[in-house]
Amino acid sequence: MELVFALVIGGLYAAGIYMILRRSIVKLIIGLALLSQAANLLIFAVGRPGRGTPPIVAKDATTLLPPFSDPLPQALILTAIVISFAVTAFALILIKRAYQEVGTDDLDAMRTTDQRQHAGTP
Amino acid sequence: MFTIPAVVLTGFVASVAAPWLWRRLPRRIATGILVFVPLALFAYFLNLAGPVSVGQSFGVSLPWVPQLGITFSFAIDGLSVLFALLITGIGALVALYASGYLQGDAHAGRFYAYIMLFMGSMLGLVLADNLILLFVFWELTSISSYFLIGYNHERQEARAAALQSLLVTGVGGLILLAGFILLGSVGGSYDVSALLQNGEAVRSSPLYLAVLLLIVIGACTKSAQFPFHFWLPAAMEAPSPVSAYLHSATMVKAGVYLLARISPILGATPEWHYLLSLVGATTMLVGAALAFGQSDLKRILAYTTVSALGMLVLMIGLDTLSSMEAAMVFLVAHALYKGALFLVAGTVDHETGTRDIRRLGGLRRLMPVTALAALLAALSMAGLPPLLGFIGKELLYEAKLQAPATAWILTAAGIGTNVLFVALAARVLTAPFLGSLKETPHKPGEPGLSMLAGPVLLGLLGLLCGLFPYALGKTLIIPAVAATRADQTTLELALWHGFNPVLALSLVTLATGFAVFLLTGSLLRATAFLGRLRSLGPARWYAIGMKALIGFASLCTDVLQNGRLGWYLLTIVLASLLLVGYPLFVLIPEGAGPALTAPAFHELLIAVVILLAALGAILASSRLAAVAALGVVGFGMALLFVFYGAPDLAMTQFAIESLTVILFVLVIHKLPKFSKLSGRGERLRDGIVAAAGGVMMCLLTLIILRQPLDSAVTPFYAANSLLLAQGRNVVNVILVDFRALDTLGEITVLAVAGLGGFALLRLRLTRKERQ
Structure with missing residues (x-):
């Protein structure tokens, strides 16, 4: 099972890194999303999850008894998922607006703050 | 006990208040206040001079950074009183002079802010008893000097000169700080008063030479010693009152002050003697020689200032009783006559619109009072009796004759310098004021009282001190010398010393100097070829150094700050690979955690689906396909969460992933279509980097999972x-x-x-x- 996690984490990181290095802004966003998935899975794996052992206190017990998957990384990831959604949504709007203003999706063409490449201005 | 810090603080308060005063109050009242501040401080120090001269000393020490031995401590002795009187006295005259000089200047309030800032810093410098505190004030004087040189900031030359002086003195300041820290660690304290008790230990330390070199270099940049002298003539871009105040009377003497202050700690060794004598004598000769070739009134004065500073450093280097006495007397004499001459030069410039002595002449009839002040100052500069400059020159000769070694070389160098001083003084006086009146850009006339008071008072002081030298010696010179030397001085200043070798030297100097003055024209023609040497001078090296520095900086910017996001990310990824990879594979020992468990078939299946979807997201040629692939990755993750005991995560992931995909689809038609932007090489490079990153994270996961889990929170x-x-x-x-x-x-x-x-x-x- 460790091998499955390791492979998926490695694969997602590689895909994410490749995508954020692209010059297209849309690919950059997709790369960011992939990277956050990979990071979430890494945190999850560090908690040594076990098959079918959710961190829920049994009906007849007063405390959580082993074996259980670590609840702490899960709580962290839950927060991370929501936050990365917020970031992705914001980034999407940002690049949409940037594309409308600048008229290109090439990050290398967005190097200066002056308006030379401004699409709308004469 | 807070009096001395309050005195130092006064200048800074006045600096903050000055622009406001200038804006809100009538000019006269604002000027009055800004002249009164230094004048009141002058009175305070004059009042202290009496008790100090009978051996009393004042000090205060407040904790600042006790862990590092840095204290807010001040001490007043004869040396500080002498400097403080120069700083506040000339400060008051300059503040008054500037009100006339800058009439009609909209930014004069700013000027006063800088001047007061400088005065406070310079007072702090000469009163500080802690080396680090002294360094702070030292740098503050450099900064205020930068502001003042660049006061006419529309002028490109002024800005360049300001930057140059800041860089030269600033780099020197850093070297000085290194010297101070070394001195503090060798001597066991940063307090000068404590170091004075510990001089023997410092001098016998193996680090002595390093301490000496660092501090001397720092002092030499500030006091414009060869080969750092070039910033001072360039600093003549500053308004003339600034040249009179900072660049002749006070700030440039900070290095001299420092050397005098630490001479009991570092002095009296052959290294001290030869290093400072060599630097001082060279500067003295080079300065006087360079002054001779100038035709700008202020630049002549600037180069003679360089020369005079060289004499002072030489005297401190000789480190005998008579040389210290000579240094202190000449310091006062020079401050008085050079301050006056700079103010006169400012007046001439202000009234006629030019400072070029070839275009000036006959001003004595139009500006008789200014001419009188110039006469007094120039006579003192030439070293004629009964002015203070004469006494100073006599003492300089005496000290050189009594030098422990190389007396005849130094005396010869001194004669050469003083001959040039006589000739230059004559030229500075005669060229603008004698002869026939010449056509100048402005119509000249005698300036107002504010611009007359400074030069006249300074000139008269030079005369008074020359006529009654005993009082000056008793109240100021002897206490100042006593502060730098253990042996008691029995100095009695007098105009007449009888017929002796020194008098003979004086007569020879005057005669030769006058001859040189008369032959100025032909001498200049004969030495014109020397002008070509200018391109070899340190100013050129400074220019080359600056060019190289700026070139290097823009190279760094082009490489590191080129505006390409991909490049930044690549740097970050590569750096992370290195910084994570190295400790991961080299430093962390093999874990002894639980053995790996075999994956189930459905888990493998999900893993393959996720990886294929990620690959799909990369390769997709349409935006929609890429987003769909991204969604598949997310849902695959959710399934993994389900299998591994994380139902909450799975639910959240499903919900959020659906939302993300919907959001993408909603805005996707507004987004640009995919196009192949990067070439084959770039993609290959990024692919290799990405693969390396993936492999590293994969191994990282495996290594982490082999370590035992130890959670204290769970x-x-x-x-x-x-x-x-x-x-x-x-x-x-x-x-x-x-x-x-x-x-x-x-x-x-x-x-x-x-x-x-x-x-x-x-x-x-x-x-x-x-x-």
Whole structure:
């Protein structure tokens, strides 16, 4: 099972890194999303999850008894998922607006703050 | 006990208040206040001179950074009183002079702010008893000098000169700081008064030479010693009152002050003697020789200032009783006559519109009072009796004759310098004021009282001190010498010393100097070829150094700050690979955790699907396909969460992933289509980097999972989830109870992102409205 996690984490990181290095802004966003998935899975794996052992206190017990998957990384990831959604949504709007203003999706063409490449201005 | 810090602080308070005073009050009252401040301080120090001259000393020490031995400590002795009187006295005259000189200047308030800042810093410098404190004030004087040289900031030359002086003195300041820290560690304290007790230990330390060199270099940059002298003539871009105040009378003497102050600690060794004598004598000759070739009034004065500073450093280097006496007397004499001459030069410039002595002449009839002040100052500069300059020159000769070694070389160099001084003094006096009146840009006339008071008073002081030297010696010179030397001085200043070798030297100097003055024209023609040597001078090296520095900086910017996001990310990724990879594979020992468990078939299947989907997201040629692939990755992740005991995560992931895909699809038609932007080589490079990153993260996961898990927090949640928070689902309990505030923060982030997105979308509408 460790091998499955390791492979998926490695694969997602590689895909994410490749995508954020692209010059297209849309690919950059997709790369960011992939990277956050990979990071979430890494945190999850560090908690040594076990098959079918959710961190829920049994009906007849007063405390959580082993074996259980670590609840702490899960709580962290839950927060991370929501936050990365917020970031992705914001980034999407940002690049949409940037594309409308600048008229290109090439990050290398967005190097200066002056308006030379401004699409709308004469 | 707070009097001395308050005195130092006064200048800084006045600096802050000056622009306000200038704006709000009538000019006369504002000037009055700004002249009164240094004048009051002058009175304070004059009042202290009496007690100090009978051996009393004043000091105060407040803790600042006790852990590092840095204290806010000040001490007043004869040397500081002498300097403080020069700083405040000339400061008052300059403040008065500037009110006339800068008449009609809209930014004069700013000028006074800088001048007062300088005065406070310079007072702090000469009163500080702690080396680090002294360094702070030292740098503050450099900074105020930068502001003042660049006062006419529209002029490109002024800005360049200001920067040059700041860089030269600033680099020197850093070297000085290194010297101070070394001295502090060798001598066991940063307090000068403590170091004075410990001089023997410092001199016998193996680090002595390093301390000496560093501090001397620092002092030499400030006091414009060869080969750092070039910034001072360039600094003549400053308004003339600034040249009179900072660049002749006070700031450039800070290095001399420092050397005199630490001479009991570092002095009296052959290294001290030869190093300072060599630097001082060279500067003295080079300065006088360079002054001879100038035709700008202020530049002549600047180069003779360089020369005079060289004499002072030479005297401190000789480190005998008579040389210290000579240094102190000449210091006062020079401050008086050079301050006066700079103010005169300022007046001439102000009235006629030029400082070129070839275009000036006959001003004595139009400006008789200024001419009188110039006469007094020039006579003192030439070293004629009965002015203070004469006494100073006599003492200089005496000290050189009594030098422990190389007396005849130094005496010869001294004669050469003084001959040139006589000739230059004659030229500075005669060229503008004698002869026939010449056509000048402005119509000249005698300036107002404010611009007459300074030069006349300084000139008269030079005469008075020359006529009554005993009083000056008793109240100021002897205490100042006593502060730098253990042996008692029996100096009695007098105009007439009888017929002796020194008098003979004086007569020879005067005669030769006058001859040189008469032959100025032909001498200049004969030495014109020397002008070509200028291109070899240190100013050129400075220019080359600056060019190289700026070139290097723009190279660094081009490489590191080139505006390409991909490049930045590549740097970050590569750096992370290195910084994570090295400790991961080299430093961390093999873990002894639980053995690996075999994967189940359905898990492998999900893994393959996720990886294929990630690959699909990369290779997709349409945006929609890429987003769909991204969604598949997310749902695959959710399945993994389901299998591995994380139902809450799985639910959240499903919900959020669906939302993300919907969001993408909604805006995707507004997004640019994919196009192949990067070439084959770039993709290959990025592919290799990405693969390396993936492999490293894969190995990282495996290595982590081989380490035993040791969580101190989880057991608490496991034990208390139901008992304390009444919840069986521990993940939920953590989110809404134990770490509820974090969740609130997370909700806030969502809200802010939503607001931000909304604002971004609205932004376009308002722009359209505006257009």
